[in-house]
Amino acid sequence: MIRAEELTCSPAWFPLESDAAGLDLLALDEAAYRQASFLDQRLLRGGHAQDRATLAEVQAAAAQLRPRAHYIFHTGHVGSTLISRLVGELPDRFFSLREPALLRAAAAAPASGADAAQPQLCALLGLLSRTWRPAQRAVIKPTSFVSELAARVLSMSESPRAIFLYAAPPAYLASILIGPNSRAESRLLAASRRARLLRRLSGAPWRSDPASEGEQVALSWLTEMLALAEAAQACGGQLLWLDFDRFLRAPHEGLTAVLRALGADPSAREVAALLDAPLMRQYSKAPEHAYDAQLRWELLKSAQHEHGAEIHRGLEWLARLAREHQPVRELLEAVGGMSAGTPAR
Secondary structure, eight states, X not given: OOOHHHHHSOTTEEEEEEOSSEEEEEEOOHHHHHHOSOOSXXXXXXXXXXXXXXXXXXXXXHTTOOOOOEEEEEOSSSSHHHHHHHHHTOTTTXXXXXXXXXXXXXXXXXXXXXXXXXXXXXXXXXXHTOOSSTTXXXXXXXXXXXXXXXXXXXXXXXXOOEEEEEOOHHHHHHHHHTOHHHHHHHHHHHHHHHHHHHHHTTTSOOOOOOOSHHHHHHHHHHHHHHHHHHHHTTOOSOEEEEEHHHHHHSHHHHHHHHHHHTTOOOOHHHHHHHHHSGGGGEETXXXXXXXXXXXXXXXXHHHHHHSHHHHHHHHHXXXXXXXXXXXXXXXXXXXXXXXXXXXXX
């Protein structure tokens, strides 16, 4: 069994899963964190040592830890893993963590009695805020639907800084509809996202249930974006909204803005070196595959050709909701409405 002091001194024991009695942990070094695109059950394939902490030990450790991380929240399929990896290339300043499973579990739990079978959210954030060196700051990139917790997470954290990463509606619709896996994921999350959207628009008449796949994907975008807009009001620290396609059009300017928003002051040479490294030419979730801005734009154009009718239906659905609901209208105005999206290339 892990002792409380072993949990507090470094991130070497990663909190993977929990139950009412305690916490299952994996032994990870810096290289393992750096390699992982998902800090979830997929780590079990790596042969890492495992151990367990009792609930009392977790509580004792949490009492000594403060939630003091920065965050990258996002709508999904908008380059968040790439941004997280680029940030992690400054290990003297930042320690990047991607998609911790327990944050996903916290977001998926029922609204009533949500944390009964997992560490309390504040304690979990304290564990995830641990770093290897005092000068580092953890930068956590949760799964997209964890945006539902973003307001709570930011309000619990000490001087948080955050990146809110998104794509304009046309580009988001195209990026989901072009991929079979992203379409399947969107269908899987459709019911929970609809329920979240209804809660956020409570008190207003609802006459716009999605009637096509494009409308369902538009609902996914709207649900996560409204969650982020709400969280922006809770962020007491610095916040940067970042359109991923605008980042790709001007990556030097975009990455400089990201790093400064997170508290770094990189030189132009440092930023150029990061952008010249292989990360900008790899698929960030599976670096063995090539992927770059040009390929993304080609895929978005292909989606417009193959799924143009559904993209149009999704945009019309958003426009209809904007007429019916002021928060939707204000959000679309803030992100540039329906016209921004796929770059002309």
